[in-house]
Amino acid sequence: MAGISRAIRACAAASRRSLAAASAAALPKEAPAAGVRAPAAATGRKGRDREDGRRVQWVFLGCPGVGKGTYASRLSQLLDVPHIATGDLVRDALAAPGPFSKQLTEIVNHGKLVSDEIIINLLSRRLVEGEEKGELGFILDGFPRTIRQAEILEGVTDIDLVINLKFREQALLAKCLGRRMCSQCGGNFNVASIDIEGEDGGPRIYMPPLLPPPQCESKLITRADDTEEVVKERLRVYHDLTEPVEEFYRARGKLLEFNLPGGIPESWPKLLEALNIEGPDNERSAAA
Numbered sequence: 001m002a003g004i005s006r007a008i009r010a011c012a013a014a015s016r017r018s019l020a021a022a023s024a025a026a027l028p029k030e031a032p033a034a035g036v037r038a039p040a041a042a043t044g045r046k047g048r049d050r051e052d053g054r055r056v057q058w059v060f061l062g063c064p065g066v067g068k069g070t071y072a073s074r075l076s077q078l079l080d081v082p083h084i085a086t087g088d089l090v091r092d093a094l095a096a097p098g099p100f101s102k103q104l105t106e107i108v109n110h111g112k113l114v115s116d117e118i119i120i121n122l123l124s125r126r127l128v129e130g131e132e133k134g135e136l137g138f139i140l141d142g143f144p145r146t147i148r149q150a151e152i153l154e155g156v157t158d159i160d161l162v163i164n165l166k167f168r169e170q171a172l173l174a175k176c177l178g179r180r181m182c183s184q185c186g187g188n189f190n191v192a193s194i195d196i197e198g199e200d201g202g203p204r205i206y207m208p209p210l211l212p213p214p215q216c217e218s219k220l221i222t223r224a225d226d227t228e229e230v231v232k233e234r235l236r237v238y239h240d241l242t243e244p245v246e247e248f249y250r251a252r253g254k255l256l257e258f259n260l261p262g263g264i265p266e267s268w269p270k271l272l273e274a275l276n277i278e279g280p281d282n283e284r285s286a287a288a
């Protein structure tokens, strides 16, 4: 797909050039009229309704623990595009032995962002692999996370829609601390029980734990950066460096704000509705 290959070339070039030069070369395009563009790319359930044959190119924004991975992954299956999480790319890179992974671990385990050069390098490599496999779109999760990353992305490819997930701040820390993954099957679970009183006439939010099946119980692992101190730092970094990215896309009429009303059973059908996507018949019961 032309959009992706342009992005790859430019991202790869950006990782070689100084980022200042890359940002200058990738100056943002004219802002379209204010207001979120109707997510027309999503109206066909498989997102195949564009004339050029490409599928959706979406971005998920939102604080750590909000559920970007959960919803991005579900949508990617529904729309038949890859879910590309830069956090996963970073974790894969730090799992490989060597000095590079040591350097990355030091950054990630302190809740800091890795450099734009490193992340663009990892992302462009992933996009090249995808292009070789014939991928026709993407849902990005965890990128862009700085204004500079957003400017580079905006300068090299067309992002159709940016979904900004919001959840009650007081629950985010508990959600991160409760995350568990099965080291064998890769399944994601959460042992936290969230119960928050309604605010300003809003409903009470109750999210029961999402417990693993018995065969996964003894294999659960916790991310090294999901400790209280590090999650608080990641939330601070999000507010300082990533929140301005919301405004960047709002000004370009691409930001769709979505307040999660609760856990997956309540939120998933509402998100599909907001995106004008028709889920498969069994989707609602699967989410319930």
Ligand SMILES: Nc1ncnc2c1ncn2[C@@H]1O[C@H](COP(=O)(O)OP(=O)(O)O)[C@@H](O)[C@H]1O
Residues within 6 Å of the ligand: 063, 064, 065, 086, 087, 088, 090, 107, 108, 111, 112, 113, 114, 115, 116, 119, 141, 142, 143, 144, 145, 146, 149, 225, 234
């Ligand atoms: N776009 C990015 N820019 C810089 N660092 C990133 C980016 N994406 C991921 N990382 C690094 O990987 C870590 C884990 O990312 P992620 O899984 O997306 O975390 P979160 O749960 O906080 O959203 C981040 O704390 C950061 O160190």
